[in-house]
Amino acid sequence: MANPYQPIEAQILKTIDETPTIRTFVLKPEQDVPFLAGQFVELTVPGHGEAPFTPSSSHFERETIEVTIMKVGRATTALFGLKAGDSVGIRGPYGQRYPLESFEGKDIYLVGGGVGLAPLRSLFLSLVHEIDKYRRVFLRYGARTPEEIVYKYLIPQWEKLKKVDIDLSVDVGDKSWVRKVGVVTCLMDDIPCDETSSIAVVCGPPVMMKFVTFKLVDAGFKPENIYLSMETNMSCGLGQCGHCRLGPYFTCKDGPVLTWEQIKDIPEPFV
Amino acid sequence: MLDIREGVSSFSILVKLHFLPNSKRDRWLNVLLDQSEVYFPQILESQVHWQRLQAGGLREGDGGPEWGLEHIRASEPIKSFFFSPRERVASFPEKLEPGETGRRILFGVKNCDLLPLKVHEQMFLQGDFKDTFYEARLRNTLFIAADCPEPADTCFCNLVGRRPFAEAEADIVLTVLEDGYLLEPLSDEGEESVRTGGDAIQPATEFQAAKRAEKRRAADSKLAKINPKPWADGLAQRIWDRSGEDGFWGKHAASCVECFGCLMTCPTCYCFLLYDKARAEGMDRSKVWDACYMAAYARVGGGANPRSEFLKRFVNRFQCKFTHFKNAHGFYACSGCGRCYRACMGKIDIRDVLGEV
Numbered sequence A: 001m002a003n004p005y006q007p008i009e010a011q012i013l014k015t016i017d018e019t020p021t022i023r024t025f026v027l028k029p030e031q032d033v034p035f036l037a038g039q040f041v042e043l044t045v046p047g048h049g050e051a052p053f054t055p056s057s058s059h060f061e062r063e064t065i066e067v068t069i070m071k072v073g074r075a076t077t078a079l080f081g082l083k084a085g086d087s088v089g090i091r092g093p094y095g096q097r098y099p100l101e102s103f104e105g106k107d108i109y110l111v112g113g114g115v116g117l118a119p120l121r122s123l124f125l126s127l128v129h130e131i132d133k134y135r136r137v138f139l140r141y142g143a144r145t146p147e148e149i150v151y152k153y154l155i156p157q158w159e160k161l162k163k164v165d166i167d168l169s170v171d172v173g174d175k176s177w178v179r180k181v182g183v184v185t186c187l188m189d190d191i192p193c194d195e196t197s198s199i200a201v202v203c204g205p206p207v208m209m210k211f212v213t214f215k216l217v218d219a220g221f222k223p224e225n226i227y228l229s230m231e232t233n234m235s236c237g238l239g240q241c242g243h244c245r246l247g248p249y250f251t252c253k254d255g256p257v258l259t260w261e262q263i264k265d266i267p268e269p270f271v
Numbered sequence B: 001m002l003d004i005r006e007g008v009s010s011f012s013i014l015v016k017l018h019f020l021p022n023s024k025r026d027r028w029l030n031v032l033l034d035q036s037e038v039y040f041p042q043i044l045e046s047q048v049h050w051q052r053l054q055a056g057g058l059r060e061g062d063g064g065p066e067w068g069l070e071h072i073r074a075s076e077p078i079k080s081f082f083f084s085p086r087e088r089v090a091s092f093p094e095k096l097e098p099g100e101t102g103r104r105i106l107f108g109v110k111n112c113d114l115l116p117l118k119v120h121e122q123m124f125l126q127g128d129f130k131d132t133f134y135e136a137r138l139r140n141t142l143f144i145a146a147d148c149p150e151p152a153d154t155c156f157c158n159l160v161g162r163r164p165f166a167e168a169e170a171d172i173v174l175t176v177l178e179d180g181y182l183l184e185p186l187s188d189e190g191e192e193s194v195r196t197g198g199d200a201i202q203p204a205t206e207f208q209a210a211k212r213a214e215k216r217r218a219a220d221s222k223l224a225k226i227n228p229k230p231w232a233d234g235l236a237q238r239i240w241d242r243s244g245e246d247g248f249w250g251k252h253a254a255s256c257v258e259c260f261g262c263l264m265t266c267p268t269c270y271c272f273l274l275y276d277k278a279r280a281e282g283m284d285r286s287k288v289w290d291a292c293y294m295a296a297y298a299r300v301g302g303g304a305n306p307r308s309e310f311l312k313r314f315v316n317r318f319q320c321k322f323t324h325f326k327n328a329h330g331f332y333a334c335s336g337c338g339r340c341y342r343a344c345m346g347k348i349d350i351r352d353v354l355g356e357v
Helices: A074-079 A114-129 A155-159 A206-219 B010-016 B022-035 B115-125 B132-139 B188-195 B206-226 B235-241 B246-253 B310-329 B339-343 B350-356
Strands: A008-019 A022-029 A040-045 A049-053 A065-070 A087-094 A107-113 A136-143 A164-170 A199-203 A226-229 A257-259 B018-021 B037-044 B047-052 B086-092 B104-109 B141-146 B172-177 B180-185 B272-278 B283-289
Touching (some): A022 A114, A040 A065, A049 A074, A049 A087, A065 A074, A155 A164, A199 A206, A206 A226, B018 B022, B022 B037, B022 B180, B115 B310, B141 B188, B172 B188, B172 B206, B180 B188, B180 B206, B235 B310, B246 B350, B310 B350
Parallel strands (some): A107 A136, A107 A199, A199 A226, B037 B104
Antiparallel strands (some): A008 A022, A040 A049, A040 A087, A226 A257, B018 B180, B037 B047, B086 B283, B172 B180
């Protein structure tokens, strides 16, 4: 039986600066880390700690794993000091995948905020890989400024994909910004899918998740059809250490994505 | 017919009961010592502590160790034997795997200290990922339980549905009698271990079995006098329903000085933190005990903290042990051992809180 706390080695093949504080790391693990969209991995920055991240690449891509990370704490700051050729540790995959089979034939409405688009990208790419299984895929994404939009170079390609509908907003625009200005909920006044059967998937800062969830509920989305990426302090990733408890759930084991139905009765789920 | 144990005839009990006279105790202990490390409860300055038994240190009194088999549980929870306060569990870039584990015998475990093994079984061994360090040590340990004839005022195992003696969950259960020890094997390994005593261990008599029943009844009665009132029905839900009542929880938390003694001595608490330490090249990862009362326990990388106020952490402890664990696994993550109250500098008695919820 393997040691569950032991990471394997993953080489950084390439880094891509998405914004001044967000960077994508393309990793090649020494063994396959067979994650499915929704699951996460634990990355070790040797000597600086370990932190959980949901991959941003498609789960159909097995050779490499991409992880898009914002510099916010001790481990991520140290990670930003590494470059192509350096090694990190990786453990996983952990947590629950999206139940994609129950998304089939339906509209999927993705709402992302800031670096929250990273995990949604993994789901988005997995959905468009088999787009014929789904009715349509909508992506609504908000960032603080045009400069802080992640995957700027990819979004124009995504917009050309069949059955895909994308809209963007920024809190504060600039001279070149021609799309909407406002928080991401300003893109949700007219939701172009059947709210009673569609699936919504939300990832972003807690305050954004809270208001997007309320907007989706008001629009008629069923609580069991609203999937939320919950941010808690995940340490072990194994459902053992206790840190990530959210009401009756351990987000590392039962999540990290939980439905609004699961968490709506927990006091203050968004912190 | 003797009323030894409800639903079990005296004959079937007698078949299983063995007697080890005081005069032959050390003979059996020497056999056990040949096979294993043996740990026993030793009385040191009126407290009981787990000590390793040395082959030369069997003699009691006059310089020998004073055994505490009839005392309440040791000060230290037995989880330290399987899940130590700090342990290296991984390294990088080279990989670390659990090492060989020697065989151990815990001689004289109380029934309240057996329940935490069930809690840790759920947390560390029943999920998708097993704690291989924990498992290796647990599987290599023989548990010899000892009845608890003198419950202390701080004990409340009866409130969590347990009794002051083991009827399962150990390999052997032992009762101290005047002239020796009554032994009841509860597992195949326990049977085997009793057999190693050879002719030092004899079949028990009806009189000895009746003595055990009498001692156990007396212990039950003492506990019932210490804790006469059971907790209210639906305790798990009541805690959850009242979780937002700051006045109620604040009253009970008022004298807490946040020393975390209650959680560090709690035998069921399982929380840990993985902590990486840099080396010249790479790192060593330690697994260290953690406690949900600590301010940074739930803080995330960006600094947000869902339980930054102590009162929320106080309530969370009760929810964890008495609501969520019960709902998930069918029993409280509390053994009634009373260590939390004994350790508490603010004299917060968990029974007062739960009795009032």
